[in-house]
Amino acid sequence: MSEAPRCYPGDGGTSAMRADILAAIGQLAEAQAQLRAAFPAQWTGAGANTFTDVLLSLLHHSQAVDRALRAADRAALVADAELEARLAGGTA
Known part of the structure; x- marks a missing residue:
């Protein structure tokens, strides 16, 4: 059986696991900003309300998802x- 995956790099830096999670948080924040920018500004009616x-x-x-990633x-x-x-x- 192989060794369990290590999340800590052992050199005091950020582990690959945390780096991936932090990258996902950043990408999610970007997606949220794009969603906020997509709200209809001058579009009205039922379609705009549904959108x-x-x-x-x-x-x-x-x-x-952001809360779960954090x-x-x-x-x-x-x-x-x-x-x-x-x-x-x-010991920890």
């Missing part, structure tokens, strides 16, 4: 610190 409802729904769901980042940070302590011979 606005869809955008609001997407933004709402993206906020839940929770994953905190968990990865804790895992990195625990692994660093074990590798240094301490």
Whole structure:
């Protein structure tokens, strides 16, 4: 059986796991900004109202994804610190 994946790089830097999570948070923020910019400004009527409802729904769901990514980042940070302590011979 292979060794369990290590999230902490061992050199004091950001682990690959955290780097990926932070990149996803950044990409999600960019997508949220694009969604906010897509709201109809001069378009009115039922189509505009439906489009606005869809955008609001997407933004709402993206906020839940953002919270989950931030929770994953905190968990990865804790895992990195625990692994660093074990590798240094301490306990976490």
